[in-house]
Amino acid sequence: MxxxxxxxxxALLTTIIGLLPKVVSSQESKIINPDNSHQYFxxxxxxxxxxKILAEKLGGYLVTINDSQENEWLVKTFIKQDTDFLWIxxxxxxxxxxxxxxxxxxxxYINWSEGEPNNNPLQGGEDFAxxxxxxxxxxxxxxxxxxxxxxxxxxxIVEIPLSN
Numbered sequence: 001m002x003x004x005x006x007x008x009x010x011a012l013l014t015t016i017i018g019l020l021p022k023v024v025s026s027q028e029s030k031i032i033n034p035d036n037s038h039q040y041f042x043x044x045x046x047x048x049x050x051x052k053i054l055a056e057k058l059g060g061y062l063v064t065i066n067d068s069q070e071n072e073w074l075v076k077t078f079i080k081q082d083t084d085f086l087w088i089x090x091x092x093x094x095x096x097x098x099x100x101x102x103x104x105x106x107x108x109y110i111n112w113s114e115g116e117p118n119n120n121p122l123q124g125g126e127d128f129a130x131x132x133x134x135x136x137x138x139x140x141x142x143x144x145x146x147x148x149x150x151x152x153x154x155x156x157i158v159e160i161p162l163s164n
């Protein structure tokens with residue numbers, strides 16, 4: 001007879017193995033930004049919190065956008081015709097209306113879409129920023145930012161400094 005601990009161990013291994021493709025497939029297409037020599041890649045579809053945790057496990061963070069040049073590079077590099085939104089590292093989860101980068105870097109540049117951030121109450125509030133793509137259903141200007149709800153599941157942009 002098989003001991004119950006065996007089933008627990010097999011379930012745990014299956015779960016761990018199931019998570020590996022997310023990490024491996026996401027890292028296959030790392031891209032270097034020539035302006036700062038940081039590595040960037042897209043996560044698979046997941047929540048903002050999951051994308052943040054994945055980025056940190058890999059030695060990085062959800063992208064911080066420091067100026068219009070970096071914002072434009074991200075748009076040219078990651079926004080495709082079918083892209084609706086991509087997670088970025090900006091959040092006001094801890095204090096409504098006070099946006100901070102997930103890596104604690106000071107916010108020195110913002111690029112909100114008109115009317116954003118709006119913390120849409122119909123969405124149950126919105127605490128996590130996204131980069132708007134061509135296919136966003138609200139017809140926001142591509143490359144501008146919007147706030148999105150915690151329940152959203154999107155791809156995110158991970159940034160890993162060269163020193164890692």
